[in-house]
Amino acid sequence: MNYQHRTNDLEAFWMPFSANRQFKKTPRMLVSADRMHYRTDDGRSVLDGTAGLWCCNAGHNRPKIVEAIRAQAGELDYAPAFQMGHPKVFEFASKVVNIAPEGFDHVFFTNSGSESVETALKMAIAYHRVKGNGSKFRLIGRERGYHGVNFGGISVGGIVSNRKMFGTLLTGVDHIRHTHDLARNAFTRGEPEHGADLADDLERLVTLHDASTIAAVIVEPVAGSTGVLIPPKGYLQRLRAICDKHDILLIFDEVITGFGRLGTPFATDYFGVSPDIIVTAKGITNGVIPMGGVFVKSKIHDAFMTGPEHLIEFFHGYTYSGNPIACAAGLGTLETYKEDGLLTRGAELAPYWEDALQSLKGLPHVIDVRNIGLIGAIELESIPGEPTKRAFSCFLDAFERGILIRTTGDIIALSPPLIISKAEIDQLIGTLAQVLKDSI
Ligand code: PMP
Numbered sequence: 001m002n003y004q005h006r007t008n009d010l011e012a013f014w015m016p017f018s019a020n021r022q023f024k025k026t027p028r029m030l031v032s033a034d035r036m037h038y039r040t041d042d043g044r045s046v047l048d049g050t051a052g053l054w055c056c057n058a059g060h061n062r063p064k065i066v067e068a069i070r071a072q073a074g075e076l077d078y079a080p081a082f083q084m085g086h087p088k089v090f091e092f093a094s095k096v097v098n099i100a101p102e103g104f105d106h107v108f109f110t111n112s113g114s115e116s117v118e119t120a121l122k123m124a125i126a127y128h129r130v131k132g133n134g135s136k137f138r139l140i141g142r143e144r145g146y147h148g149v150n151f152g153g154i155s156v157g158g159i160v161s162n163r164k165m166f167g168t169l170l171t172g173v174d175h176i177r178h179t180h181d182l183a184r185n186a187f188t189r190g191e192p193e194h195g196a197d198l199a200d201d202l203e204r205l206v207t208l209h210d211a212s213t214i215a216a217v218i219v220e221p222v223a224g225s226t227g228v229l230i231p232p233k234g235y236l237q238r239l240r241a242i243c244d245k246h247d248i249l250l251i252f253d254e255v256i257t258g259f260g261r262l263g264t265p266f267a268t269d270y271f272g273v274s275p276d277i278i279v280t281a282k283g284i285t286n287g288v289i290p291m292g293g294v295f296v297k298s299k300i301h302d303a304f305m306t307g308p309e310h311l312i313e314f315f316h317g318y319t320y321s322g323n324p325i326a327c328a329a330g331l332g333t334l335e336t337y338k339e340d341g342l343l344t345r346g347a348e349l350a351p352y353w354e355d356a357l358q359s360l361k362g363l364p365h366v367i368d369v370r371n372i373g374l375i376g377a378i379e380l381e382s383i384p385g386e387p388t389k390r391a392f393s394c395f396l397d398a399f400e401r402g403i404l405i406r407t408t409g410d411i412i413a414l415s416p417p418l419i420i421s422k423a424e425i426d427q428l429i430g431t432l433a434q435v436l437k438d439s440i
Contacts, residue, residue, distance in 0.1 A: 073325055081320065092322075093106075106297075108123070120279045123316075139156050140218070141174075143176070178229065218251040219252065224415070226409075254279060256282065258278070259283030264347065363436040
């Protein structure tokens with residue numbers, strides 16, 4: 001057999017959502033991490049301005065989480081997820097619903113944000129069916145929405161690159177308009193003034209399709225992946241009211257906003273608007289072990305708990321739903337969040353964060369700076385015909401200078417771990433200011 005030894009070969013791994021060829025010419029390798037910093041293979045320390053991918057809210061290498069995983073792996077590594085239970089999954093479910101917004105008393109576990117989205121969409125359609133409204137099957141998403149990469153998620157999502165290559169997608173899906181309006185809202189601190197009326201677009205779709213065919217609307221309270229789109233004041237309230245009027249379920253995709261990102265446990269708490277289903281992942285285990293959770297109110301859960309007891313109520317689930325090691329990581333994460341007060345720490349830091357970010361106004365090519373909680377975005381004017389080049393060159397330069405930022409199109413997004421200090425905010429924003437001055 002012609003066996004080739006390929007230990008350091010970069011070719012085998014097809015990297016997700018990456019410019020593979022660019023990366024493999026000049027790889028950027030992270031080899032360890034502790035609290036606010038990554039370390040690279042050439043020994044440099046890099047300040048994490050993105051909490052990994054919006055997930056390591058408590059920072060890295062947190063002892064309670066590491067220990068919980070170690071202990072669980074030696075005790076019960078895996079248990080069948082169907083028709084069997086184990087104590088950790090019930091313990092974690094009870095504890096995590098305790099920090100969920102009021103009324104969200106049940107959680108269905110998945111392994112990622114994408115799976116949580118699919119679960120929520122299926123739940124919404126099935127809910128109407130068990131209630132005797134089987135004609136309510138249509139799903140409404142929003143332009144510029146990101147709901148993961150599976151077929152349901154890219155169908156309700158509104159990002160052309162995620163949609164155009166993949167055929168016909170799901171049928172029975174439509175979209176309301178997005179809320180991004182630089183002409184009226186550029187350089188807003190927090191929630192923009194203009195655009196609440198864009199929620200009325202849902203009424204247009206009700207007129208087009210009829211409410212009797214619409215199961216649910218899914219939106220991110222704050223859209224992250226398309227460049228941090230903050231809801232205009234009153235927008236989410238208006239969406240809720242229209243859903244109520246037409247018996248349409250409202251799903252909040254809180255994959256990035258869940259677990260403290262806005263300075264409240266969930267965006268639902270921050271905006272004071274309560275959806276029917278909340279989709280989560282990432283921060284549920286501090287990003288350390290893959291996991292997601294779909295939180296539902298009793299009205300949804302209980303609708304399924306009818307019929308003969310020996311029958312499966314919801315024909316859905318994953319081999320790794322409620323995996324013991326993921327649950328242990330989740331329990332360690334909740335303890336860490338509690339000990340460090342992280343679910344509300346963002347509220348204390350937000351004013352400092354806001355001032356630091358808004359100081360970038362006026363730098364070359366910066367056409368907007370926006371912020372909410374511990375999220376920030378800097379939108380750059382694109383070079384004609386090259387809609388990602390400016391921000392990506394900033395990303396490369398920033399990494400060389402020791403900060404990790406994230407870009408989407410020509411927007412730089414920041415979402416540091418919630419343990420960040422004021423000095424580290426200064427370092428992050430100060431370095432970014434230099435990058436903006438020098439590299440584009
Ligand atoms: N929904 C939202 C709002 C997200 O931001 C993401 C991931 N960035 C997802 C869903 C998908 O999560 P995952 O990558 O874990 O599948």
